[in-house]
Amino acid sequence: MPELPEVETVVRDLRPLVVGRRITAVRVGAKNLRRPWQAEWSELILGKRIDAIRRRGKWIVVELSVIRETKSSDERPRARLRLAANPRLILHLGMTGQLTVHQPTEPLKDHTHLIFELGRGHELRFRDVRRFGSADVFVNEAEANAYLAERLGPEPMELEAKSFQAAVLATIRPLKAVLLDQSVVAGVGNIYADEALHRSGLHPERRGNTLQPKEIDRLREAIVAVIEHAIEHRGSTIRDYIGGSGLKGEFQNEFRVYGRTGEACPVCETAIEVVRVAGRSSHYCGKCQPVSRETKSSGGVHRSTSSRD
DNA sequence: CCGACGTCCTGCTAGC
DNA sequence: TGCTAGCAGGACGTCG
Numbered sequence: 001m002p003e004l005p006e007v008e009t010v011v012r013d014l015r016p017l018v019v020g021r022r023i024t025a026v027r028v029g030a031k032n033l034r035r036p037w038q039a040e041w042s043e044l045i046l047g048k049r050i051d052a053i054r055r056r057g058k059w060i061v062v063e064l065s066v067i068r069e070t071k072s073s074d075e076r077p078r079a080r081l082r083l084a085a086n087p088r089l090i091l092h093l094g095m096t097g098q099l100t101v102h103q104p105t106e107p108l109k110d111h112t113h114l115i116f117e118l119g120r121g122h123e124l125r126f127r128d129v130r131r132f133g134s135a136d137v138f139v140n141e142a143e144a145n146a147y148l149a150e151r152l153g154p155e156p157m158e159l160e161a162k163s164f165q166a167a168v169l170a171t172i173r174p175l176k177a178v179l180l181d182q183s184v185v186a187g188v189g190n191i192y193a194d195e196a197l198h199r200s201g202l203h204p205e206r207r208g209n210t211l212q213p214k215e216i217d218r219l220r221e222a223i224v225a226v227i228e229h230a231i232e233h234r235g236s237t238i239r240d241y242i243g244g245s246g247l248k249g250e251f252q253n254e255f256r257v258y259g260r261t262g263e264a265c266p267v268c269e270t271a272i273e274v275v276r277v278a279g280r281s282s283h284y285c286g287k288c289q290p291v292s293r294e295t296k297s298s299g300g301v302h303r304s305t306s307s308r309d
Numbered sequence: 310c311c312g313a314c315g316t317c318c319t320g321c322t323a324g325c
Numbered sequence: 326t327g328c329t330a331g332c333a334g335g336a337c338g339t340c341g
Contacts, residue, residue: 001334034317034336058335095334096319111319130318132335151336173312182336190334238333239321279314280334 002093003058004156004187004227006235006249010099011055013244017101018050018124022067025117033113033126034094034134041137044087045116057152057186060099061144062089087137088144094132096240100125129240152186156223159185165216168208175211175219176204177278188223191236191258194283196222198257198265203291204282205275210292229254257283 002010026042048064055061065086091099103121114126114135126135138144153167154160167184168175178184179193188196197204199222202215211219230236235249238259242248252259256266261274265285274283 003335092335094318094336128318129320130334132318134336171311177312180335281332 001095001189001191001238002097002235002241003189003192004055005192005230005233005251006241006243007055007058007060007093007187008231009235009249010093010244011053011060013247014099014101014124015053017122017244018053018062018118020050021118021120021122022047022049023064023116024119025115027115027117029113031113031131033128033131034092035136037114037135038137044084044137044139045089048087050118056148057155057182058092058189059148059152060091060093061148062091063141064089084139086140088141090134090136090138090144090147091126092134094128094130094134096130097126097128097133098240098242100127100242100244100246151182153181153183154185156185156187156227159220159223161217161220164220165213168211168216168219171208173208174205174277175202175208176280176282178208179223180278180280185223187227190280190282191238191255192223192226192230194258195226195256198283198285198289199226201288203289204277204284205291257285259283 023045024047026046028037028042045064047067049067050062051065052063053060054063063086091097093099101118101122101124104117104123108125109127111129112125112127113131116124118124126133136147138147164185168178171178175197176193179188179196180190194204196219200215200219202211202219230251233249233251233254234243234247235241236251236255237248238252257272260272261283263272264270265272265288268285268287270285270287272283273286274281276282
């Protein structure tokens with residue numbers, strides 16, 4: 001499942017292959033992604049040049065602009081064209097999304113839902129078996145940024161200690177739910193949440209408001225460390241994930257807890273356990289990541305007075 | 310307002 | 326061997 005490191009890898013792989021190219025045609029599959037592709041979106045991006053491709057959280061932003069027409073003498077600037085001069089294509093890979101560049105002669109794999117023809121024998125294909133992914137087009141940078149800003153918190157690398165501390169202490173939710181909340185920190189999913197919690201010695205069921213400031217900062221540092229480490233390994237391939245060049249990730253070999261139920265904790269050799277938290281399977285080491293007594297017994301709500309004095 | 314939970318979707322696999 | 330129930334989970338809608 002593509003999380004921040006996987007999406008970053010896709011974007012880095014794709015960058016040299018798509019930047020500078022023009023979208024010469026858009027082909028849309030029969031089945032919808034999370035939201036149906038709108039016909040006017042094709043009009044908005046057709047003929048536009050890809051200036052850049054970047055990542056924000058788990059989202060991919062393709063920046064497009066009008067190519068300057070050098071030879072046309074009868075150039076009539078149209079208002080509508082000006083509004084859509086710099087549209088943005090925003091993609092989310094969901095669970096099983098793959099974004100790769102192919103030659104048009106390569107056979108289409110099943111579940112290919114969008115094809116962006118790039119001319120000169122290349123096309124960008126969006127394939128997604130489970131269709132949890134999405135594609136949206138916005139008329140300009142401001143609209144695209146607004147869309148992302150209203151659902152995403154800071155990138156892990158830009159997460160400030162103070163504000164993260166405030167966010168964690170302000171909630172009774174289990175840490176696992178906090179880390180999966182994209183408005184708290186953008187880009188963390190089930191794998192890296194579990195890995196970061198193990199690295200910081202915190203139980204996934206610990207409730208935010210029971211943490212010490214020191215623990216919160218340890219968690220923040222663990223998130224950054226595990227994300228950066230994973231990017232260096234091109235992310236994790238569990239089953240479907242591939243980078244923009246079709247290469248798999250290697251970080252699955254570095255997992256300390258995720259998907260390792262029953263195996264030995266790499267730190268203390270205790271068997272890794274799995275529990276369902278926030279509707280997700282959560283892997284942890286019972287010894288390295290103990291639940292504090294007060295948290296486990298009854299949700300940790302009645303403890304609020306003791307932190308006062 | 311906040312938190313918990315159900316829904317979408319397909320392919321794989323554990324279990325009979 | 327063949328069948329099926331259950332599981333995987335990111336984002337978002339709904340409910341209490």
